[in-house]
Amino acid sequence: xxxxxxxxxxxxxxxxxxxxxxxxxxxxxxxxxxxxxxxxxxxxxxxxxxxxxxxxxxxxxxxxxxxxxxxxxxxxxxxxxxxxxxxxxxxxxxxxxxxxxxxxxxxxxxxxxxxxxxxxxxxxxxxxxxxxxxxxxxxxxxxxxxxxxxxxxxxxxxxxxxxxxxxxxxxxxxxxxxxxxxxxxxxxxxxxxxxxxxxxxxxxxxxxxxxxxxxxxxxxxxxxxxxxxxxxxxxxxxxxxxxxxxxxxxxxxxxxxxxxxxxxxxxxxxxxxxxxxxxxxxxxxxxxxxxxxxxxxxxxxxxxxxxxxxxxxxxxxxxxxxxxxxxxxxxxxxxxxxxxxxxxxxxxxxxxxxxxxxxxxxxxxxxxxxxxxxxxxxxxxxxx
Numbered sequence: 001x002x003x004x005x006x007x008x009x010x011x012x013x014x015x016x017x018x019x020x021x022x023x024x025x026x027x028x029x030x031x032x033x034x035x036x037x038x039x040x041x042x043x044x045x046x047x048x049x050x051x052x053x054x055x056x057x058x059x060x061x062x063x064x065x066x067x068x069x070x071x072x073x074x075x076x077x078x079x080x081x082x083x084x085x086x087x088x089x090x091x092x093x094x095x096x097x098x099x100x101x102x103x104x105x106x107x108x109x110x111x112x113x114x115x116x117x118x119x120x121x122x123x124x125x126x127x128x129x130x131x132x133x134x135x136x137x138x139x140x141x142x143x144x145x146x147x148x149x150x151x152x153x154x155x156x157x158x159x160x161x162x163x164x165x166x167x168x169x170x171x172x173x174x175x176x177x178x179x180x181x182x183x184x185x186x187x188x189x190x191x192x193x194x195x196x197x198x199x200x201x202x203x204x205x206x207x208x209x210x211x212x213x214x215x216x217x218x219x220x221x222x223x224x225x226x227x228x229x230x231x232x233x234x235x236x237x238x239x240x241x242x243x244x245x246x247x248x249x250x251x252x253x254x255x256x257x258x259x260x261x262x263x264x265x266x267x268x269x270x271x272x273x274x275x276x277x278x279x280x281x282x283x284x285x286x287x288x289x290x291x292x293x294x295x296x297x298x299x300x301x302x303x304x305x306x307x308x309x310x311x312x313x314x315x316x317x318x319x320x321x322x323x324x325x326x327x328x329x330x331x332x333x334x335x336x337x338x339x340x341x342x343x344x345x346x347x348x349x350x351x352x353x354x355x356x357x358x359x360x361x362x363x364x365x366x367x368x369x370x371x372x373x374x375x376x377x378x379x380x381x382x383x384x
Contacts, residue, residue: 004049005121014039015121016103018082019110022117022128026138027168035080036121037106042066042081063098085109089153093189096153104131111157112164113137113144137173144173151183155190158183158220159198166202166211177218184223195224196272203252209234212252225268227259236321247314250278254285254318262286277312284315295327301338301377301384302370308334337383341376343369 008015016037024031038045043059046066050057056069064083069076086105087096096109107116113134120126128135137144143161151157158180164170172180187195202211215221216229233255240251253274257265262283269282291307299307308316313335320331345368347361355364377384 003052004045007048008038008045008121011040011045013045014103015045016118016129017121018103018107018118019115022119023114023134023138026117026128026135033078033080035082037082037084037103037118039084039102042083046081064100082106092149092152093155093186103129107131108146110146111150111154111160113146114142114164114170116146141168141170142173143170143176145176145179148179151179152186155183155186156194156198158187159195159202162211162215162218162220163198163202163205163207165214166207167205180218184219187220187223192272196274199224199272200249203249208248208252209237212256221256225256225260226264227256229256229259240318240321244314244317250281250314251318253278254281254315257282258285258322281312281315284311285319287311288315288319292323292327295330296324298326299330300370301333301373304330304334305338305373306366306370309339313339333384337380338373338376341373344372345369 005015016039017034018037019035021031021034036042042064043061043066046057046059046068049055049068053070057066058069059066064085066081067078068081069078071077083100084103084106085098086101087098087109089096103118107118107129108131110116113132114137116130116132116134117138118129120129132146143164145151145157161172161176161180165172202208205211212221212229213231213234215224221227221229237251237255241248244251253269257269260268265282265286266279269279288311294307308331316331316335320328323331343365345365347357347365350361350364351357355361
C-alpha cells in the first residue's frame with residue numbers, strides 16, 4: 001500500500017478509501033474488503049502495481065475497475081481499484097451507463113449516505129470526506145438513500161438496505177422507508193441473477209435470520225418470492241446452525257421455500273438459477289411430507305432405512321426440526337446409527353451366486369440390507 005501511495009502521488013492521481021471500509025472503521029467494526037477510488041485510470045494504476053509486485057490482477061474495462069490480490073501470511077487479500085465515475089440509468093432496474101468523473105460524482109452514485117464516506121490516501125492524516133451527511137446518519141443509526149429514484153434505478157438496493165439494517169442494527173430513515181415501499185414492484189423488473197447476487201449475500205450473513213424477519217416485515221419477501229418468514233422459523237434455524245455451521249444459506253432457503261407449495265418452491269429455486277444440490281433439496285423437502293404419517297409410528301430399522309435413504313442428510317435434518325419428537329428421534333437414529341453402516345451384500349456377491357444382473361438385483365439388495373439393519377438393531381437395542 002505504501003508503494004501505491006507514493007506512485008499515485010508521483011503520477012498526480014488522487015486516491016481515496018471509500019464506502020463500507022470507512023463506515024466500518026468509524027463504527028469500530030472489523031474492516032473487510034477495501035475499495036480504492038482513483039480520480040483517473042484505476043486499471044492503469046493496478047497494472048503498474050503488478051509490474052512491481054507479482055500479484056493477481058483482474059480487470060473490468062467497461063466499469064474502469066480492477067482487483068489486485070496477493071497472499072499475506074498465507075491468506076488471500078484483495079483490493080478493488082475503481083475509477084471515479086458517474087452513472088445514469090437508461091431505464092429503471094437496468095444496468096447503468098458509466099462515465100468517468102470526480103470523487104464527488106462517484107460518491108453521489110452510491111446507495112446510502114453511510115456508504116458515501118471517503119478518506120484520501122495520503123502520507124498525512126486526512127479528515128473524513130462526507131458530502132451527504134453520512135456521519136450524522138451513522139451516529140443516529142439510520143439508513144438513508146441519496147435521492148428519490150434510488151430504489152427504482154436499482155431495486156437491488158432494497159436487499160442491501162435489509163442487509164445493512166440487520167448487520168448494523170440500523171433502521172430506515174422515514175422517507176427512505178416510504179421510497180422502499182414504492183420501489184418494491186420494481187424488483188419484478190430486475191434480472192434474477194442480480195437479485196440472487198444480493199439475496200445470496202444476505203442469506204450468508206451472520207444476521208441473515210434477522211434480515212429475513214425484516215424482509216417479511218417490509219413486504220420484501222411477499223414481493224420477491226410470494227412467501228413469508230414466520231418468527232418460528234428463526235428459532236428452528238438457530239437450533240440447526242450449531243450442528244450445521246456451514247449450511248446457513250441452504251437452511252435459510254429450505255425454510256423459506258417450505259412456506260410455498262411444491263411447484264411454487266421449485267419455480268422460485270429455478271428462477272434464481274440455484275445450484276443443482278439446492279434444487280434437489282427443495283424437491284426432496286416436499287417429497288418428505290408424504291412420509292410424515294409413516295414416521296409418526298415406530299418403524300423397524302430396516303424399514304426406516306429404506307424409507308429415508310433416498311433423501312440427503314441435510315434435508316432430513318432441517319425437515320426434522322419442524323416435526324414431532326417421534327419423527328425427530330427416528331430421523332436422528334437413521335442418520336447417526338443406520339446410514340453409516342455399509343451393506344454386507346453387493347451386486348458382485350449376487351453375480352458370484354449365479355444370479356444374472358437385472359431389475360431383481362435392486363429388490364434382493366434392498367431386502368438383504370433391511371435384514372442386516374434389523375439384526376443390527378436387535379443386537380444394539382440401546383441405540384434405538
